[in-house]
Amino acid sequence: MALRAEAYRNWGRWGDDDVLGTLNFIDDDIRRAAAALVREGRSISLSQPFDTDGPQKGWRRRTNPVHTMTDTGTDAERGNQGFPHGIGGADDVIAMPLQCSTQWDGLGHIFDHGFAWNGRRAGDVVTSDGDLVTGIEHAASVIVSRGVLLDVGRHLSPETGELADGHAITVADLEACAAAEGVEVRRGDIVLVRTGHYTRARREGWGDYAGGPAPGLSLTTAGWLHRTEIAAIATDTWGFEVRPNEFDVPAFQPLHQVVIPNLGLTIGEMWNLDELASACAEASRWEFLLAAPPLPITGAVGSPVNPLALL
Amino acid sequence: MALRAEAYRNWGRWGDDDVLGTLNFIDDDIRRAAAALVREGRSISLSQPFDTDGPQKGWRRRTNPVHTMTDTGTDAERGNQGFPHGIGGADDVIAMPLQCSTQWDGLGHIFDHGFAWNGRRAGDVVTSDGDLVTGIEHAASVIVSRGVLLDVGRHLSPETGELADGHAITVADLEACAAAEGVEVRRGDIVLVRTGHYTRARREGWGDYAGGPAPGLSLTTAGWLHRTEIAAIATDTWGFEVRPNEFDVPAFQPLHQVVIPNLGLTIGEMWNLDELASACAEASRWEFLLAAPPLPITGAVGSPVNPLALL
């Protein structure tokens, strides 16, 4: 694993102080060109709902969001809030893991043999005070670029639009899908890979959506992720890469281990790509402006996000 | 107050079932035209940092965000996480009021004499289960439009760029500022009003930024907010309207009371407009594409947001 990962290492590529990794591939020209892709003016949210009916089951203390009210309309209508001249208010609070629903993995989320992105020691980067170096706040303004949807689910399973759990998406799959769609993956793109796993979860219930068997990218796509010089990638599954992982020995998210700390790739997970997929299929256009800014939570290793596609 | 508010009521304007209020003013044509405003491809985040060093002091149980780690790089580097093949991870959790930092007020946030947006009883809308009708999730895909910055701070105080606490911004101020900038406020716009209050707070410390004296919109702007048919408005202050409120008797946020439940206006607060203001001044252009999608937290009456301006 260590050897293979080295082949795809971008350490030092953007200087010793870099905190953005492949997000550096996005520049103003790319963003301007992406804005020019907006033809209809249609806006589509790629976010799953954030609420207690989500997929989390407690793995490593990940729960679904708990949203509670500190003031309500029931109280306001009853007149017990103590405000003057008839004004009333409702207010609320949330407690949630940053990766409980639609999210970005930050660069401090995964380590390879004790090393974080750009070759830093993991313990120098993320302590119990958070990510002191590559916190998600550094990406606050940069994640807006051309989005490209590779609807691999629809491409490989035209009838159902869904890949089977355990289906490992290969480079050949990605390239054939792009060719069929007539779209070319380019430097600075945010690539969205739809597997249909979320579609299935919505129909059949969550089951083991969070961490169980799922379609996803094969470990063998690491080279493609590297050489295409994409800025980021996101899927409609819990974990982006195929589950179970492609090994006979116990393994856990090896593609994460290669691409986050070594490539410096930002990964999106649990995105809802279904409405976008319908819109793209209808228009036969698979590229759009994608704005997916993380919340700038200081020192966070991930962030909830409501990504918007503008077609 | 009740009488005045009635003059600006949009109840029923978009049907009995409406959950969006003035966000309905945004349509695909407006969004397409807004995307065409992107000339440089420059992206600017309008969010304040989300962390414990924020302005909250506990008013109505509003705290600053508490961000804690459930896994760290220190642990990963030490090798005590129990993962195979050298992979390590960091993960995190947040607990925060939804209106602790840069945010949207949802339509269920404020009531007028027991009534919520569109004339519904407040207690039918927001219970301790959250906003059952107009929750912020309904706005997940719609808040992207033309943004217009009215830098009233710079317009009225060219030297400091900051308005004094207690300065009530009038319709005349807004119109003069727009005229000076050569920009026309139009239907469907998201208007950003910069007062310089956040600039001052960053320089001098938070003080009473959250709830204390501040520049902000005068109650007398209600008619302008209504007749301009803007989709939303946001400022760089805690509470959007001037503080202390413009009454001799005890008052609390009367402009909120008029515009949220009556107009159906979505309000943004605690936005960081400083970098955007510099960029606009430099380019002498005060309009841009603004993408500010709330997190679709089911039933929330507000949402943290990282708004992006694309110039």
Next chain:
Amino acid sequence: MALRAEAYRNWGRWGDDDVLGTLNFIDDDIRRAAAALVREGRSISLSQPFDTDGPQKGWRRRTNPVHTMTDTGTDAERGNQGFPHGIGGADDVIAMPLQCSTQWDGLGHIFDHGFAWNGRRAGDVVTSDGDLVTGIEHAASVIVSRGVLLDVGRHLSPETGELADGHAITVADLEACAAAEGVEVRRGDIVLVRTGHYTRARREGWGDYAGGPAPGLSLTTAGWLHRTEIAAIATDTWGFEVRPNEFDVPAFQPLHQVVIPNLGLTIGEMWNLDELASACAEASRWEFLLAAPPLPITGAVGSPVNPLALL
């Protein structure tokens, strides 16, 4: 239901301002006598563990406790905490429903047709600001008294010590169990009823421990709970009363509805009575000093508790 509940109403019994209900039955004499029951000096905790491996599954947003660290020994040992002279520290945070594990139900927890304990309107007592009248903080010093264990599980099922799910414990069961143990239930007692449900959950896994079928008190015990003048009662089940509830029509916790707002009875749930049961059986003594002070969380309608039995 309303009619039946009236027969057991203690409203006004301790004055119009009362906030303690049947906890008023405990007095200093009873506590002094209870202390005199301590013969061995043995102390037994009656609490379940508080952690993510608990029984909660999200019903009405009840999760298991989420415990996170804000400082760790890993960090301290690595020396990155910034403290002088070699001192290091660990610190932690919890987020939890107050009734997620071993707990007391406060008097504001349940209402009967809109009325709370002592005949107050529910909306005058518990708003989104918490229990403004009968908050659990009022019971901070009073819940220490004679404890009596009625091991009904062992009494009715000597071989397994466990009652079947759906078994409704009757007054006859309670009285026969007390007689067999040679103990008399008295005014001011805190009665602990062991069903064996927790024993089963520990052996077989949680399953539907939180809210599913369970042994528990029959609705017909309401009169016994009233006339015995006990101060409080606790069981080793999620909900104290038998589940499913004893009705052909849809019902939900009717005994709660009778005894909390009408009797003013404080109820303990999810207590771990197994070690205590063994100790009592061994010593053939079923009475002891019980100290079970709630955390004085201002305005809470329940509280986690670590009850101690001193034998």
Next chain:
Amino acid sequence: MALRAEAYRNWGRWGDDDVLGTLNFIDDDIRRAAAALVREGRSISLSQPFDTDGPQKGWRRRTNPVHTMTDTGTDAERGNQGFPHGIGGADDVIAMPLQCSTQWDGLGHIFDHGFAWNGRRAGDVVTSDGDLVTGIEHAASVIVSRGVLLDVGRHLSPETGELADGHAITVADLEACAAAEGVEVRRGDIVLVRTGHYTRARREGWGDYAGGPAPGLSLTTAGWLHRTEIAAIATDTWGFEVRPNEFDVPAFQPLHQVVIPNLGLTIGEMWNLDELASACAEASRWEFLLAAPPLPITGAVGSPVNPLALL
């Protein structure tokens, strides 16, 4: 510091696997004798309130407790909860640092040069998963013993009952106070030292109660804490030891560093000793049964507690 601490090390005293430290000094005989001290049957809570009006100001992310409702009486009375036959309910949630108010410091709370209690490496004990070895759950049943109140505030300042901030309590102070009270500190005792700091904070407002100048134990009491073989100690201040710390160079809680990891002493902080002090003074008796069981939060390095004194 390292040298001095070694003189008071109890490492290995209770075996290599010990997780209790000086709590081992309490045995059944001591508890039985303590129960015999109960003469009046009076019960006094030694807890401060747990709510947002507490002393925390955000130091190392310590906030005051945030208590929110998931169901309310306002909703129940309005009848919008969806329950049958007129039952209504209120339920609640809390988020809080475990050491935000009246609390025990667990043995994993403080380290000395990378070492935890009993000579273990800090990073082997407390990771981001919590205290894997000496978590507070191990003390669930043991913290009940003879309590002794040393009212040093009243002893040294008979008129005000309060020591000045920065007053370092010496061994001579402790011994003189005990002698004046006619009480002897013994093996297994839980010693409560009242300084009057909380009395002052209640009168004058919190100010810098959490972390600022305060009376407290001198570093020179380490030997006394060791040789008296007390089980635990608690004070009415934020940090137990005198603040500022008694050094010319930057120092931080050196007595913690000596007594937690080296002696294995459990420390209580922010206890409310005022009502107890009055009762003791009135009865001229300074010993009582003290039950102060922590919540058994798995892996916690501290716990909120509502300690009960039974006189």
